[in-house]
Amino acid sequence: MTQEYTAHSVTADGAAPRTGSRVRTLLGRWRRDPGIWRRGIILAILAVLVALLMSFHAQIPNRIGNLGSLIETFLPWFGLFVPLLLILALVRRSATALIALLLPAVVWLNLFGGLLTDKSGEGGDLTVATHNVNAGNPDPEGTARDLAESGVDVLALEELKDSAVPTYEKALSDTYAYHSVQGTVGLWSKYPLSATEPVDIRLGWVRAMRSTVTTPHGKVAVYVAHLPSVRVKLNAGFTANQRDDSADALGEAISHEQIEQVILLGDLNGTMNDRSLRAVTSQMRSTQGAAGHGYGFSWPASFPLARIDQIMVKGVEPASSWTLPRTDSDHLPIAARVQVR
Known part of the structure; x- marks a missing residue:
């Protein structure tokens, strides 16, 4: 009897496939997918909007319900949109959304990335x-x-x-x-x-x-x-x-x-x-x-x-x-x- 092996079973030496092999397999499927650039347009637009909101928060008017101040109060939390949209983009298998996500990620890091490091020092009286x-x-x-x-x-x-x-x-x-x-x-x-x-x-x-x-x-x-x-x-x-x-x-x-x-x-x-x-x-x-x-x-x-x-x-x-x-x-x-x- 002939036993067939697939990319999802084992390798020739009986070991489980490596993570790198799985990633290459996944990327190969994405490259062969004709809808990879067409899907996720709405997610890409949302990513751009989040980036614009963080970049130009100072231009959001306060005339209506002090909206600008409200957004600025919780501005660091807008970074949570990045992992959320990332998961959705992966589920949708959208290259367009993944590339667009670079915008809010870079903006957030520029605004708040410095707070992630420990700036405390010695001294002080x-x-x-x-x-x-x-x-x-x-x-x-x-x-x-x-x-x-x-x-x-x-x-x-x-x-x-x-x-x-x-x-x-x-x-x-x-x-x-x-x-x-x-x-x-x-x-x-x-x-x-x-x-x-x-x-x-x-x-x-x-x-x-x-x-x-x-x-x-x-x-x-x-x-x-x-x-x-x-x-x-x-x-x-x-x-x-x-x-x-x-x-x-x-x-x-x-x-x-x-x-x-x-x-x-x-x-x-x-x-x-x-x-x-x-x-x-x-x-x-x-x-x-x-x-x-x-x-x-x-x-x-x-x-x-x-x-x-x-x-x-x-x-x-x-x-x-x-x-x-x-x-x-x-x-x-x-x-x-x-x-x-």
Whole structure:
């Protein structure tokens, strides 16, 4: 009896076919397929549209539901379209779609590929952290204890409820000799604070403050801010107008700062990509972008999707940036180490 062997059974020596042989077989079939260039045109168009969306996000207007800001908030996640379209292109056996996929892949890598590398370094003489502790936090004492154990020199807290402030003050008093609470934000420091005052961000109540921290290496102006929350509504789109007005006011205050070394700590309810925060981001650097590892997403804590909590600097050199372990808040705390001149 004669036994026949196919490319999908075994080789002449009885071994399973190699991966390279399988790939060559697959490519041979594709070359003989006359529809390889005609199929997947819609997938190719989608790939081009994703590339254009990422490339020209700044040109998407905000006039209708702040659509531009909404897209910019979650812009890094548009990279997920690449593997999804890749799978569909392979299923469809479309060379056209595969080639078109190079466009969004290259654009995404150009925009966000640098965040995949570890840019943290040695050095730095001041560690800072910020945390939206959540007004509904069920364990403010535990949250304060966890933050104190992080060992940072300067700690900013946002969304402080009046009734919880004494708990935070007591739990942090052994670690931080100096502190000030202004409205719903507070600053704790191992170094002396002076010239502490609220910052008007056009809300009618205090959600931002400024203080001079006298470190062993020089004076630093530290701002703490909690910009208004944003919402996505079907009938109104991305409701961020109040936040945008507050961001403009915060940026104006920082631009008038007399001390050259400035650190901004807080929940800005927006990412560095969001054009509506330009009044702030145009004059300051993100420690995560300059000296972080990965994206450093901070919200929501259960499954972080965006970095809306920020540590930004001006006249100060970032050395490293990272997220701290989760507390009972819906935000992750974030920290950075910087070099004060």
